[in-house]
Amino acid sequence: MTEAPLVVRDLSKSFGGLNVTRSVSLDLKPGEIHALIGPNGAGKSTLINLIAGELRPDSGAIRLNGVDVTGLHSEQRVRSGLARSFQVSSVLKDFTVLENALLAVVGRRQPALNWWRSTLSDTQGVEEAMAALEKVGLARRANAKVATLSYGERRHLELAMALALKPKVLLLDEPMAGVGTEEGHELTELVSNLRTDCAILLVEHDMDVVFALADRVSVLVEGRMIATGAPAEVREMESVQHAYFGTEDVW
Ligand SMILES: Nc1ncnc2c1ncn2[C@@H]1O[C@H](COP(=O)(O)OP(=O)(O)OP(=O)(O)O)[C@@H](O)[C@H]1O
Numbered sequence: 001m002t003e004a005p006l007v008v009r010d011l012s013k014s015f016g017g018l019n020v021t022r023s024v025s026l027d028l029k030p031g032e033i034h035a036l037i038g039p040n041g042a043g044k045s046t047l048i049n050l051i052a053g054e055l056r057p058d059s060g061a062i063r064l065n066g067v068d069v070t071g072l073h074s075e076q077r078v079r080s081g082l083a084r085s086f087q088v089s090s091v092l093k094d095f096t097v098l099e100n101a102l103l104a105v106v107g108r109r110q111p112a113l114n115w116w117r118s119t120l121s122d123t124q125g126v127e128e129a130m131a132a133l134e135k136v137g138l139a140r141r142a143n144a145k146v147a148t149l150s151y152g153e154r155r156h157l158e159l160a161m162a163l164a165l166k167p168k169v170l171l172l173d174e175p176m177a178g179v180g181t182e183e184g185h186e187l188t189e190l191v192s193n194l195r196t197d198c199a200i201l202l203v204e205h206d207m208d209v210v211f212a213l214a215d216r217v218s219v220l221v222e223g224r225m226i227a228t229g230a231p232a233e234v235r236e237m238e239s240v241q242h243a244y245f246g247t248e249d250v251w
Helices: 044-052 074-079 097-109 115-120 123-135 151-163 181-194 207-213 231-236 238-245
Strands: 006-015 018-028 033-037 059-064 082-085 169-173 199-203 216-221 224-229
Touching (some): 044 169, 044 199, 082 151
Parallel strands (some): 082 169, 169 199
Antiparallel strands (some): 006 059
């Protein structure tokens, strides 16, 4: 049987005396959107950073498409089929939309020096970058300077840059943060359609978005994974209501 695109096993991470990730295990199935939720400070971003390779775990293992990537750098994980879209805007404002998407394509294919000169005449690269922009509805803005894009359009571009890496696994850390209601709906639909391209691990605080998108939900509380299941199922779990929701009715 083929292994799940992302398998996390018994992952642990401490900062000084603080155990932020405690023996966390997680499987991401092909084509699923899996939401990771939990209260502030539960360790969601730390887990994403561990999976992306920005942080090293103290123990445990991470496998991408059957390959153990625990000891690999983030760029090597990208080449193994992992991409992430950042919470903080990471696009180059003085470049055009197309140039930003092209940078992502080139970064995947040719991380060595001397890349930019060859990139400008790289028709296949341009086609791949345009295909990624098409996916997020930004192709018509390809030649616009990023500085002229709306905030929502920049979030679309960040997604396109992640997609240009042709990932099998996409990590999305609060993709809707800071966007308005209408743009939020658009982004939700867009993310929903990405299911056919890759499996997605989504960190999201907005429960409406979680319910609209997630096939499964995992709940992280104080560094421990306390529940995984279908959204409606997880919502009803007493342990989840007790540990995560406390006095607030966030659903
Ligand atoms: N580099 C670090 N050094 C020390 N402590 C850290 C570091 N990074 C995170 N922490 C701590 O680890 C805990 C988990 O943080 P993390 O950002 O992963 O939580 P989170 O669930 O993403 O929170 P939020 O929902 O507020 O973004 C917090 O107590 C945080 O202060």
